[in-house]
Amino acid sequence: MTGPRILPWALGLIVALLANNAWADRQAKSGYAYLREETRQMQDDEFENPGYLAVDKGQELFxxxxxSGRSCASCHGQEGAKLDAKRLARYPVYDKSMGGIVRLQDRIRNCQEQRARTKALPYHDPDLLALETFVRHLAAGEAVNVQTDGSMASLLKKGEAIYRTRFGLIDMSCAHCHEMYTGQYIRGQRISQGMGNGFPAYRLDTGEMANLDLCIKQCLTLMRAEPFMPDSEESRLLGAYIMSRSNGLRIETPAVRY
Amino acid sequence: MKGAGILLVFLLTPMTGMASDSAAVTPAEAYCKWKMVDYGVPEPLCGLQGDAGRGRRIVLDSGQGNCLACHRLPVDGVEGYGTIGPPLAGVASRLTRAQLRLRVVDARHLNPYSIMPGYYPDLALINRPAVKYRGRAFLPAQAVEDVIAYLATLK
Incomplete structure (x- = not known):
């Protein structure tokens, strides 16, 4: 006779477990979910979102x-229409011919040197960030889809090891804030899962655009750590791992982030 | 943060100390070794005497202790505090000075996964410090003792 009586309780327990916040928090969530309402509205409004200035600037540079006579548009079309959004959503990619992990910024710089035959823009240069913003924005709405098998599998493991390593005088790892204390407040700011789907993004803190690599650099500087050089292996490994965590999230470039 | 006006002010005056590291670099000083006894550090660092008034300022200063980044403190007029660590009101009723000191110098002796930065850890444990901070702890020994003196008043 106890069976039928226990059944509703058991069902209730299962429902309660599924609705549990701790469980829900382990699902990948865009940084958008952790923004203040005003900031969300700012991101959603093309005229309010300062990231669209970078999109426009990027298109002009494109x-x-x-x-040399060859612009990005010479090959990829005036609107970049010949670029495949699904392939853009794969970045960072593994490219053996280029020696391993290639981020979108690396690809653009490579194109500048090899195809346009000009000098590549320096890393973190506002013009390079604008170009990356314009190109990534072409894939807005696509789900991030970083390769996690094959040659990428072992590289992402190395990236994860860096993600879990403490750095600098402040002695925290990425995981400390973005995994253990997600949703909590640091100086009144809500901590997100540190996902990459919104980048390049307009940062309220600096008032400038940042791609994921620059954001990592800013985080490490904040930890009073020596940041990785933008063309270093560590920078690529960590960036690729963070973007792979964001797999499945819609690309929001240009997002607005704190 | 309500209304466009406040948002604008917020945009024009970004909170300092988040993306940029604007803190003044204190001169390097000789490091004093400390000893953990019964999960506390009973001896003051370098035998220094702390000052609660100075300690309070260090605790509130985002370029120094920056305790409000993670903790709530019984201080009026603070909005942007953190919720990562426990609130510190009454902490001196729960912990002795020696216990407070261990938590401030290096809380990892109590929890190896702790997010709490060591303010005066064994410098060899600091991984990849920025060049300008090399050879320095998060806070000088005197500042740590000032902070302990202030925390000890939170009964």
């Missing part, structure tokens, strides 16, 4: 012909 079309600008260098002395």
């Amino acid at each position: 079309r600008r012909r260098p002395d």
Whole structure:
């Protein structure tokens, strides 16, 4: 006779477990979910979102012909329509011919040197960030889809090891804030899961655009750690791992982030 | 943060100390070794005497102790505090000075996974410090003792 009586309780318990916040928090969530309402509105409004200035600037640079005569648009179309959004959503990718992990910024710099035959823009240069913002924005709405098997599997493991390593005088790892204390407040700011789907993004804190790599650099500096050089292996490994955590989230470039 | 006006002010005056590290670098000083006894550090660092008034300022200063980044403190007029660590009101009723000191110098002796930064840890444990901070603890020994003196008043 106890069976039928226990059944509703057991069902209730299962429902309660499924609705449990701790369980829900382990699902990948965009940084958008942790923003204040005003900041969300700012991101959603093309005229309010300062990231669209970078998109416009990026498009202008995309079309600008260098002395060599070949612009990005010469190959990829005036609107970049010949770029495949699904392939953009795969970045960072593994490319053996380029020696391993290739981020979107690396690909653009490579194109500048090899195809347009101009000097590549320096890493973190506002013009390079604008180009990356314009190109990534072409894939807005696509789900992040970083390769996690094959050659990427072992590289992402190395990236994860860096993610869990403490750095600097403040002695925290990425995981401390973005895994253990997600949803809590640091100086009144809500801590997100540190996902990459919104990047390049407009940062309220600096008032400038940042791609994921620059954001990692800013985090490490905040930890009073020596940041990785933008073309270093560590930078690529950590960036690729963070973007792979964001797999399945919709690309929001240009997002607005704290 | 309500209303566009406040948002604008917020945009024009970003909170300092988040993405940029604007804190003044204190000169390097000789490191004093400390000893853990019964999960506390009974001896003051370098035998220094702390000052609660100075300690309070260090605790509130985002470029120094920055305790409010993670903890709530019984101080009026603070909005942007953190919820990561336990609130510190009454902490001196729960912990002795020696216990407070261990938590401030290096809480990892109590919990190896602790997010709490060591303010005066064994410097060899600091991984990849920024060049300008090399050879320094998060806070100088005197500042740590000032902070302990202030925390000890939170009964």
